[in-house]
Amino acid sequence: MTPTDRDKAALYKRVAIVGADESDEIGIVPQKSTLQLHAEAARNALEDAGIALSEVDGIFSAGSAGWSPTLQIAEYLGIQPKYTDSTSVGGSSFVIDVEHAAAAIATGLIDVALITHGESGASGGRRGGSARPALDVQHPSAQFEMPYHVGGAPTHYAMACMRHMYQYGTTHEQLAEIAVATRKWAMLNPKAMMRDPITIDDVLSSRWIAYPFHLLDCCLVTDAGGAVVVVSAERAKDCKKPPVWVLGSGEATTHQTITNMPDLTTTPAAISGPRAFAMAGVRHEDIDVVEVYDSFTYTALVTLEALGFCKPGEGGAFVSGQRTAPGGDFPLNTNGGGLSYTHPGMYGMFLLIEATRQLRNECGDRQVPNAKLACVNGTGGTLSSTGTLILGAD
Amino acid sequence: MAQDGYRKPLPTPSPESKRYWDGCHNHELWIPFCRNCQKFYFYPRDFCPACFGWDIEWRKASGRGRVYTYAIQHRAWHPGWQDEVPYVTALVQLEEGPRLYTNLIGVDPDPAHVHCDMPVEVTFEDITEDVSLPKFRPV
Numbered sequence: 001m002t003p004t005d006r007d008k009a010a011l012y013k014r015v016a017i018v019g020a021d022e023s024d025e026i027g028i029v030p031q032k033s034t035l036q037l038h039a040e041a042a043r044n045a046l047e048d049a050g051i052a053l054s055e056v057d058g059i060f061s062a063g064s065a066g067w068s069p070t071l072q073i074a075e076y077l078g079i080q081p082k083y084t085d086s087t088s089v090g091g092s093s094f095v096i097d098v099e100h101a102a103a104a105i106a107t108g109l110i111d112v113a114l115i116t117h118g119e120s121g122a123s124g125g126r127r128g129g130s131a132r133p134a135l136d137v138q139h140p141s142a143q144f145e146m147p148y149h150v151g152g153a154p155t156h157y158a159m160a161c162m163r164h165m166y167q168y169g170t171t172h173e174q175l176a177e178i179a180v181a182t183r184k185w186a187m188l189n190p191k192a193m194m195r196d197p198i199t200i201d202d203v204l205s206s207r208w209i210a211y212p213f214h215l216l217d218c219c220l221v222t223d224a225g226g227a228v229v230v231v232s233a234e235r236a237k238d239c240k241k242p243p244v245w246v247l248g249s250g251e252a253t254t255h256q257t258i259t260n261m262p263d264l265t266t267t268p269a270a271i272s273g274p275r276a277f278a279m280a281g282v283r284h285e286d287i288d289v290v291e292v293y294d295s296f297t298y299t300a301l302v303t304l305e306a307l308g309f310c311k312p313g314e315g316g317a318f319v320s321g322q323r324t325a326p327g328g329d330f331p332l333n334t335n336g337g338g339l340s341y342t343h344p345g346m347y348g349m350f351l352l353i354e355a356t357r358q359l360r361n362e363c364g365d366r367q368v369p370n371a372k373l374a375c376v377n378g379t380g381g382t383l384s385s386t387g388t389l390i391l392g393a394d
Numbered sequence: 395m396a397q398d399g400y401r402k403p404l405p406t407p408s409p410e411s412k413r414y415w416d417g418c419h420n421h422e423l424w425i426p427f428c429r430n431c432q433k434f435y436f437y438p439r440d441f442c443p444a445c446f447g448w449d450i451e452w453r454k455a456s457g458r459g460r461v462y463t464y465a466i467q468h469r470a471w472h473p474g475w476q477d478e479v480p481y482v483t484a485l486v487q488l489e490e491g492p493r494l495y496t497n498l499i500g501v502d503p504d505p506a507h508v509h510c511d512m513p514v515e516v517t518f519e520d521i522t523e524d525v526s527l528p529k530f531r532p533v
């Protein structure tokens with residue numbers, strides 16, 4: 001896709017992220033409901049911004065709060081927003097919400113957008129019922145996929161990874177490089193769940209989940225909440241902390257069911273990425289820190305290709321030699337990612353929180369020195385949807 | 395031959411997919427074809443997803459194809475597969491073009507024996523009196 005001048009002008013530096021935080025506890029949190037996780041994160045992110053809940057006039061969320069997440073969350077928080085957006089395209093939704101919030105703010109419909117997430121991926125199943133709406137039995141995945149297998153993400157992403165390995169010669173060892181490097185970042189993050197060092201051999205000797213994925217190729221399943229506050233450039237002048245500017249954004253969807261994914265060896269980031277980079281007017285080599293959805297090691301690898309950090313098929317070589325680890329020349333998933341920090345089911349929110357913290361120089365031991373530009377990419381569904389953001393500090 | 399106590403999810407045909415499942419019941423693979431594009435497509439709808447044309451017909455497919463990709467499932471995420479792990483899920487690209495999500499049977503669930511682009515053909519499993527599932531096996 002060739003970005004147009006209109007893309008470039010649309011949302012460049014019109015809004016900023018001014019608040020970002022997790023719920024009080026993340027990890028295994030059976031004692032908190034999903035709505036408690038939403039509310040704690042909302043309070044913490046608003047405090048981080050120095051903005052009162054009463055100022056929030058737009059609410060954004062996805063999944064985990066019934067058939068209409070924003071209705072439920074607004075009621076629970078006790079607000080009556082004039083703009084709601086329950087975009088539900090999987091774990092990328094929260095990243096895409098930033099673009100949607102930016103559009104609503106840039107057109108003057110709202111001033112303060114609150115995006116929240118709360119999900120009990122680890123503990124919710126034991127409560128009975130489901131936070132997500134049930135599937136219509138006549139829908140395509142129920143008719144044409146589930147009679148052959150029920151199990152979701154690991155299965156489908158494994159099939160995409162297998163095609164990549166076949167087509168390009170990507171190896172288990174190269175995928176394991178990502179798991180090991182990401183764990184090294186987690187060891188520097190006190191909030192990360194998995195903080196013991198692992199080796200390539202540990203990954204390769206962990207049990208199979210869905211070949212070609214070992215256990216340690218797969219993300220965690222946790223309970224966690226998170227929230228970010230997005231405001232107009234004008235409102236951003238008067239917040240507690242320096243703004244993290246939205247310089248560029250892009251959104252793309254190509255399919256829902258894995259059977260109907262056009263090319264299993266790429267992702268829609270090949271569409272959303274170029275648009276975000278063009279809007280921001282930056283090049284790949286300008287980016288200081290990269291936060292991409294790592295539901296599986298493969299997701300991170302193929303996303304780097306799709307975003308254009310390397311060519312299709314070159315992701316394996318690109319991540320080799322612990323290039324993405326602390327001290328490497330390509331800082332990736334610096335909070336420890338979905339692989340080692342947290343992953344409650346949909347992870348996009350936590351990419352935003354970490355990118356914001358890196359650009360504010362708040363990351364302590366894991367801080368990427370002098371980080372000014374971040375690239376964030378959320379992936380949702382079965383490699384179905386992406387949201388890409390280029391974020392920048394002054 | 396119907397199996398008693400079939401424990402996996404059964405497909406629930408929709409009005410637009412009934413022809414497909416009827417075909418399977420007769421151990422034939424019938425898939426929709428767009429007269430405008432002159433191409434097959436899947437899954438069944440009343441129109442072609444490539445051109446949004448509604449001039450479609452059903453044609454019998456050869457049943458031959460290749461494994462576009464696969465995975466070997468080592469976890470039974472659903473009780474119906476408890477006694478069958480590991481087993482193979484695959485996307486089979488039919489000679490006619492469309493891909494089907496399926497299981498590979500008649501082959502060891504081992505990457506030494508399964509590979510992308512291996513030729514396969516359809517076979518039908520009668521899972522209830524009314525429902526037959528198309529699966530694929532190596533040619």
Ligand SMILES: [Zn+2]
Nearest residue numbers: 428431442445
């Ligand atoms: Zn057509």
